[in-house]
Amino acid sequence: MRYIFLLLIFFPCATKAQVDSLQRTVPFSTDSIHLTAWNGERYVPFFIKGINLGVSVPGTYPGELAATAEDYQRWFQHIRDAGFNVIRLYTLHFPRFYYELVAFNESNPEAPLYFTQGIWLEEEIPNYDHDLYTLSSLFHQEMLANVRSVHGDTVIPQRFGKAHGMYNTDASRYCLAYLMGREIFPDEILNANSNRPNVTAYSGSYLSISNVQAAEVFLTAHMDSLIQFEFDEYSTMRPVSVSSWPTLDPISHPEESYRQEDTAQIDLSEIDLSNAPGGVFISYHAYPYYPDFISKTASYRTFSDELGQNSYLGYLTDLKSHYQQLPLIIAEFGIPSSWGVAHYSASDMNHGGHTEREQGEGGLRMLRNIKAANCGGGIYFAWLDEWFKQTWITNPLETNPGARIRWPNFTSAEQNFGLLGYTDTVATWQLIDTCSSCRVKNVYAQPTVGDFRIYLDIEPVFREDDTLWIAFDTYADDRGEELLPTGDTLQYRSEFLLKLVDGRAELYVMRSYDLFGIWHGTSDPDQLYRSTPSSSGDWRLVRWRNNQPDQDVQYIGNLDITDSFRGQSSKDAVVIDTNEIFVRIPWTLLQVSDPSQRVVIDDNRSTPQTEYDTTGGIHLEVLLGNERIQTTNRVTWPTYILVDQVVERDKLSYQIMKAGLPTLPDFTLARVDNFTVEGFISVANTEGVLSNDEQWDGGEMEVVLRDAPQNGLLQLRSNGSFDYQAQPGFLGHDSFTYSVFSRGDFSTPATVNLNVVSSSSSDVILRVGPVPTDDVLYVYSEVEVDRVNVYNSVGQLVHESESRVGDFEIDVKGLASGHYIVQFEVGEDIWVRKITVK
DSSP states (O other), rough: OOOEEEEEOOOOOEEEOOHHHHHOOOOEEEEEESEEEOOOEEEEEEEEEEEEEEOOOTTOOOOOOOHHHHHHHHHHHHHHTOEEEEOOOOOOOOOOHHHHHHHHHHHHSSSOOEEEEEEEOOOOOOTSSOOOGGGGHHHHHHHHHHHHTTOOOEEEEEOOOOOOOEOOOOOOGGEEEEEEEOOOOHHHHHHHHOOOOOOOOOOOOSOOOOOOOOHHHHHHHHHHHHHHHHHHHHSSOOEEEEEEGGGGOOSSOOOOOSGGGGSOOOTTTTTTTOTTTTOOEEEOOOBBSSTHHHHHHHTTGGGGETTOOOOOHHHHHHHHOOTTTSSSEEEEOOOOOOEEEEEOOSSOEEEEEOOOOHHHHHHHHHHHHHHHHTEEEESSSSSSSOOOOHHHHTGGGGHHHHHHHOOOOOOOGGGOOSSSEEESSOOOEEEEEOOTSSSSSEEEEEEEEEEEEEEEEESSOTTTTEEEEEEEOOOTTTTTEEOOTTTTTEEEEEEEEEEEEEEEEEEEGGGGOOOTTTTTTOOOOTSSSOOOOOOOOOOEOEEEOOOOTTOOOEEEEEEEEEEEETOOOEEEEEEETTTTEEEEGGGGGTEEEEGGGGGOOOOOTTTSOEEEEEEOOOOOEEETTEEEEEESOOOOOOSSOOOOOOOEEEHHHHHHHHHHHHGGGGOOOOOOOEEEEESOOOOOOSSSTTOOETTOOOOOEEEEEEEEEEEEEEEETTOOOOOEEETTTTEEEEEEEEEEETTTEEEEOEEEEEEEEEEOOOOOOOOOEETTTEEEEEESSOOOOOOOEEEESSEEEEEEOOBOOSSSEEETTTOOSSEOOOEETTTEEEEEEEEEOO
């Protein structure tokens, strides 16, 4: 006998319950692959698509944390628009960060930004003995300050090089995890271990570990201390991790030629977190080009992706196989859009030498590799180009670090990881010379904060078989090479020479001023590192030596050249457009070591220090065929200390990442809802099932019903609003489940719990009841029912009836035992209810 009873009555009254206790206590946790978010009944895994937020804006050092409230407001929206879902902080920011993040999220509750809070481990203290345990007290105090600040519960007195102030904004509900420490150096690990050979285990309140070495005990203990402090003080806990990098991985790498890259290790794979419901995850800074074993290990080189051989994917796969029970998050990855290459990779994802387009495409490729290796996500490095950064290969070409923050070095790999860069808005074009009877009609120059630019008007058009020379006299009138390679004499002795011919652009340096091999100490004796008077015509292509053992050389003087028909890139030094030629040369390639003060390299190799000179500007000489144009005076530019001539800009890599991030897993968090019901309820969309749900990638959300209520009728709309009516006489628990559809994917289902505490006495206008002797549904309605559909548990339509009014029967004797959803179409309304056929 089948028994089904459905009805519809009208009487609005409902109350929505508050956030459950576990969401407050342990809002985030971990499984073996991902970090997870509590949705009210289960932890739901998500893939991190994060961004490292450095805030060293031009002209500042990282310790200044100089980003303004307006910067944060702009960046948060821009980060959200790009599709990132997590911000990583390396250290504590000023209170304005936490205030502005909460304000942003409260204005965008359906698409909040979460953050991981870094706990900085000091590395520069007086008389530091490079033993981790020496830093223990400072590390603990920093942890306390950070946790209190995240909860808006402290005032930090002014301190040098660190954030301080009144922290009264509780941002903890948006704190996804704590990521403690930094890239620890091998000697810090080795010293900690050798000084404490008997420290091999730790048993804490929440975390324990055994059969390890002292450095691993140190890190486990500090994570445990953080968990305990936050729970004791604020009754909450969340995932924790410590920062690591391949240099410290627990895998043997015999292929590594620099043994210091494989002498120390940190292995937390056997940590016992059974008492830590917030969980622990493993965090690595991992790039394709460093250390060398990532490129050289034969087994890694067997891996490939859709773009070809990829040893990076091989390494990530190997690393994750070691950490099978813990999530592995790649907390730094990316490639820079610099002209210079500091390190090569077998996958061609090198440490530099990329255009902005290649940078964005490489970032997406790496994030796909991270996903393919079964990691829980990645955090892209970095948001901003940071001028304070140094790169080993460009260090000898720059003056003191204090000047580095005042100008962008486009050849420096470390400075050009950002998705945002800066454009000079003050520099203007200077007309150098004009010649109405020459093919080169006009010559313009523009010194900017980051490069020296030249613009030429040419008639008729520049042909591929033409040869154009541009000579640069960068300093000292009485020094420089006076002969071209052709034997022709220059008007001005010059240090550099640009040659354009046959679709090539080649930058040469005079022999004595050639710095090739300067970092490795492999330069020839006649490379004096300074300009000298010369009439030899001996010019050398500008080259950089990279890895010494492998004799890697970048022929950086072979500049990128294009025309207006092929499109342009951020690394193009020469663009030819019909009657125009545009040239831009980064200052470092002209050996201007500090353009903010017009300082050039003028070294004396016999002394241990590097000497410099100040230039009055640059003389230019342009030669085409038998014609030549030269400047009467040096092209000069004002010196400056304060950086106020640049504006922020999106690099093309930002746009590439923005377009590609939606192709990687996004995350929609559908949370459990709880309503107390007194009769019929009608819930508006502002209080509906979507009101506490989140789409972390900023996508639109629509509700899709998964399972109907058993003891009442439901009308659920795509915007999250719904109406519900319990059957007459029913008191107790009823429920339905739904998923959120966004960006082509469905969320994990969430339950809507309905606690029916009273029944309505209003008139029934739709009722379905049994006929005791027949396998039929009996329907009575005072309104016209346009259609009745019956669906089985997998969504297949098993019965449909056309429009009816009044009494009618539905034959259900052919239905197998199980659960069904009956759908009534009444005008524009659709009502559903679950029935059970026994």
